[in-house]
Amino acid sequence: NAGVMQNPRHLVRRRGQEARLRCSPMKGHSHVYWYRQLPEEGLKFMVYLQKENIIDESGMPKERFSAEFPKEGPSILRIQQVVRGDSAAYFCASSRSQGAGQETQYFGPGTRLLVL
Amino acid sequence: EDKVVQSPLSLVVHEGDTVTLNCSYEVTNFRSLLWYKQEKKAPTFLFMLTSSGIEKKSGRLSSILDKKELFSILNITATQTGDSAIYLCAVAGANSKLTFGKGITLSVRP
Secondary structure (H helix, E strand, C coil), rough: CCCCCCEEEEECCCCCCCCCEECCCCCCCEEEEEEEEECCCCCCEEEEECCCEEECCCCCCCCEEECCCCCCEEEEEEEECCCCHHHHEEEECCCCCCCCCCCCCCCCEEEEECCC | CCCEECCCCCEEEEECCEEEEEEEEEECCCCEEEEEECCCCCCCEEEECCCCCCEEEEEEEEEEEEEEEEEEEEEEEECCHHEEEEEEEECCCHCEEEEECCCCCEEEEE
16 A cells, blocks of 8 residues: 655755645545744644645745645645745655544655755 | 744763653644664664553553654663664654654764
8 A cells, every 4th residue: 555655755956946745645535734943843734635625725825835635636835936945855645534533644655845 | 834843952871771752843744753763775664652651662662642742752772883874754744744853963982
């Protein structure tokens, strides 16, 4: 059973370019969460999605960041016009549901974004 | 705002030692507390705790939650060099979004 998959694992962008990060949840999981880890800081929640719905985006910066989880295909975290401060590790997690005992979030290997 | 504080921030022990890692939290709409181990890549799930006073065990690792005092501990007995990692504590609140502590860096020396 494949775990959470993320790609690319490493991404280098120049300031002003766009970054697209992809996440495929574990088989049977329909809930996806994105977290960002800045150097020397803990993981910070960004957004929670179910298929075709954004449930909670309270951790997303108001500008340049967007996320989607379409009916078919992976979840995408998109960062437009990247700046150096966007350099971080972006982790995706998935869970089966929010029901008792099924809400454990399993993490992917992360995408390390470096903005030059 | 939900908050998780882990202590100590870092710890160096020798193989065979027992360690206790601490996690205290403040959260509205508490659902569960989770421990993860992070090496170079993905945080790996260790435990999910929802009830006070019930110890969860997996091999040399165990964890317990105190919902009255709002803390949890993770114990590792007979430590091995492979236990060297960052140990993350997280609390699930509303919408199950996780609030993480900064992590505890454990180094186990041979």
